[in-house]
Amino acid sequence: MSQRVVLLAHEKFPDGSKTANxxxxxxxxxxxxxxxxxxxxxxxxxHLPGVSDAPVVGSFGDVEGEVDExxxxxxxxxxxxxxxxxxxxxxxxxAGCDVTAGLHYFLNDDEEFAALxxxxxxxxxxxxxxxxxxxVAEGRADEVSADVVLTVGTDCGVGKMTATMExxxxxxxxxxxxxxxxTGQTGIMVEGWGNPVDRVVSDFTAGAVEEMVLERGxxxxxxxxxGQASIVHPAYxxxxxxILHGAMPDALVLCHEAGRKAIxxxxxxxxxxxxxxxxxxxxxxxxVHGTEVVAGALNTSGVDDDDAAREAVAxxxxxxxxxxxxxxxxxxxxxxxxxx
Amino acid sequence: MSQRVVLLAHEKFPDGSKTANxxxxxxxxxxxxxxxxxxxxxxxxxHLPGVSDAPVVGSFGDVEGEVDExxxxxxxxxxxxxxxxxxxxxxxxxAGCDVTAGLHYFLNDDEEFAALxxxxxxxxxxxxxxxxxxxVAEGRADEVSADVVLTVGTDCGVGKMTATMExxxxxxxxxxxxxxxxTGQTGIMVEGWGNPVDRVVSDFTAGAVEEMVLERGxxxxxxxxxGQASIVHPAYxxxxxxILHGAMPDALVLCHEAGRKAIxxxxxxxxxxxxxxxxxxxxxxxxVHGTEVVAGALNTSGVDDDDAAREAVAxxxxxxxxxxxxxxxxxxxxxxxxxx
Numbered sequence: 029m030s031q032r033v034v035l036l037a038h039e040k041f042p043d044g045s046k047t048a049n050x051x052x053x054x055x056x057x058x059x060x061x062x063x064x065x066x067x068x069x070x071x072x073x074x075h076l077p078g079v080s081d082a083p084v085v086g087s088f089g090d091v092e093g094e095v096d097e098x099x100x101x102x103x104x105x106x107x108x109x110x111x112x113x114x115x116x117x118x119x120x121x122x123a124g125c126d127v128t129a130g131l132h133y134f135l136n137d138d139e140e141f142a143a144l145x146x147x148x149x150x151x152x153x154x155x156x157x158x159x160x161x162x163x164v165a166e167g168r169a170d171e172v173s174a175d176v177v178l179t180v181g182t183d184c185g186v187g188k189m190t191a192t193m194e195x196x197x198x199x200x201x202x203x204x205x206x207x208x209x210x211t212g213q214t215g216i217m218v219e220g221w222g223n224p225v226d227r228v229v230s231d232f233t234a235g236a237v238e239e240m241v242l243e244r245g246x247x248x249x250x251x252x253x254x255g256q257a258s259i260v261h262p263a264y265x266x267x268x269x270x271i272l273h274g275a276m277p278d279a280l281v282l283c284h285e286a287g288r289k290a291i292x293x294x295x296x297x298x299x300x301x302x303x304x305x306x307x308x309x310x311x312x313x314x315x316v317h318g319t320e321v322v323a324g325a326l327n328t329s330g331v332d333d334d335d336a337a338r339e340a341v342a343x344x345x346x347x348x349x350x351x352x353x354x355x356x357x358x359x360x361x362x363x364x365x366x367x368x
Numbered sequence: 369m370s371q372r373v374v375l376l377a378h379e380k381f382p383d384g385s386k387t388a389n390x391x392x393x394x395x396x397x398x399x400x401x402x403x404x405x406x407x408x409x410x411x412x413x414x415h416l417p418g419v420s421d422a423p424v425v426g427s428f429g430d431v432e433g434e435v436d437e438x439x440x441x442x443x444x445x446x447x448x449x450x451x452x453x454x455x456x457x458x459x460x461x462x463a464g465c466d467v468t469a470g471l472h473y474f475l476n477d478d479e480e481f482a483a484l485x486x487x488x489x490x491x492x493x494x495x496x497x498x499x500x501x502x503x504v505a506e507g508r509a510d511e512v513s514a515d516v517v518l519t520v521g522t523d524c525g526v527g528k529m530t531a532t533m534e535x536x537x538x539x540x541x542x543x544x545x546x547x548x549x550x551t552g553q554t555g556i557m558v559e560g561w562g563n564p565v566d567r568v569v570s571d572f573t574a575g576a577v578e579e580m581v582l583e584r585g586x587x588x589x590x591x592x593x594x595g596q597a598s599i600v601h602p603a604y605x606x607x608x609x610x611i612l613h614g615a616m617p618d619a620l621v622l623c624h625e626a627g628r629k630a631i632x633x634x635x636x637x638x639x640x641x642x643x644x645x646x647x648x649x650x651x652x653x654x655x656v657h658g659t660e661v662v663a664g665a666l667n668t669s670g671v672d673d674d675d676a677a678r679e680a681v682a683x684x685x686x687x688x689x690x691x692x693x694x695x696x697x698x699x700x701x702x703x704x705x706x707x708x
Contacts (some may be wrong), residue, residue: 106504107571130570164446167602167634226571231447231472233570233606260655262507266610268572273605294507299654311648315640317601357670
């Protein structure tokens, strides 16, 4: 039986609840409810078309039915725990539920939660806590037999995780044995394994990715490594650069959101032209392992009109000099074909 | 009175003992002895000209004179503790000395050392342990009144820390109020403050640098930020990229070692041409904060002949399109003049 989960997404569902949305779309969990006090009474299907429906409720106490696990499905900039979530986490533990989060703030380090979890015999899981024994990259990821594709982005929150999942599914549908290599909390929660690369010691960033590529790279035909952030992000570019060199990808898929003009949360930092991203990713990667942007994934969820969305994709493709698609809205065929 | 220190550098002095050499050259500590079992009986001055002399001895038990502190002056790739050093650390603690290290392995987490230190009332200091409360960069380092210069490199171990210290000293000598912003264990030990940027959570890499620039940037005319590794390093580029975006430097000084052909320890990775480094550093930095390579620092310590060294500097300068010098061997004047 699937794990029955409640997703905490207060004040953020659906536009700011990347983790909740990823689990709703790609996880094999059974989503019992979403917690969002601003949208209590709505339904998930009102906001996310084409997924299993579930009620949106205001607090854990309002959830009806059996629940195995509460998952924190949002992650503010900086990964802090918002104290307004405490009553729901407490209520879940007291109801005998496990609690899982992907924050920089660890549930297991919270004295109240740790004590309460011990009392009630439930497990607190911090997926952003790296395992022991990570080390520096040895520059060996290119030794695996699989083709390695990395999703890279123009910014955070443009759809790298989504593109990674959609590409893997489309490749599988085309008969290719594909494996996702998750590097962030949502991907790890969906796939059930992975290293939280943005949380590792900076010296081990590339090493944490290399470890995963070496672990799975001889068991599949295609690895799709989930990228993070952007090579020009004012705060997180270290993570991007480490993944780029640690994964030693054979091909890159550039992910972008239609209409995005500046780095989210850093509005003074304008996005450079798409052509420049292509050049930056390829030229930074080249001395370690030559690669090229072979396709693009454009998130057109903010574009209402299908024709306008198609036009945006065509324009993006032209700038890239490679096939592109909105992998959720349109067909992924050309993009998947470009990967190998 | 200066702190009387012994520097542990077994089997690595002087070519592989970057931290020990940095303290000998730039620290205000009084170096009582260097420990290197392979060179016992030598003198420091046999190997490093122009510094205060001290004996090289085989073990802590062979040191003569009063000692306040043992400093681990070497750091292998990966930052591990070598078990062959244990008897010296133990002997130092038992003799009532503090012990300081900049390894990824923390002395304070070693049960034997922690217990022994408690028994003898000495302090174990792990300078690579980041302080609590680091966070993500806000893209604000450009708000400080000081000019910010960052040393960047073609590889690890080409002389960024040395260039940083030499540039600060030369700027001070020219009447400029300059401050070093240390990002690695040696710089932190020499300057007595700083964040070990290669040890922070990767999401906080840029933030750890920004914090330091904001802390000191309105108290000086010139900040010289110590860079780390290289933008094309297979293992450590994440650290480099985070520093580049977190520091938001007004100018870059490219550091290189004459004759270096491949990334040290990753001999399959050839160094790209100098011109390409200039382009990579400038183009990756530009979307966050425009900057340019205004000067170069060439380490010619492996070139015996002064004329050949001068020729190497001239060639490096031509490739950079900017003034260059070996800041230890020759005059720093042109390079310092280019900084502001």
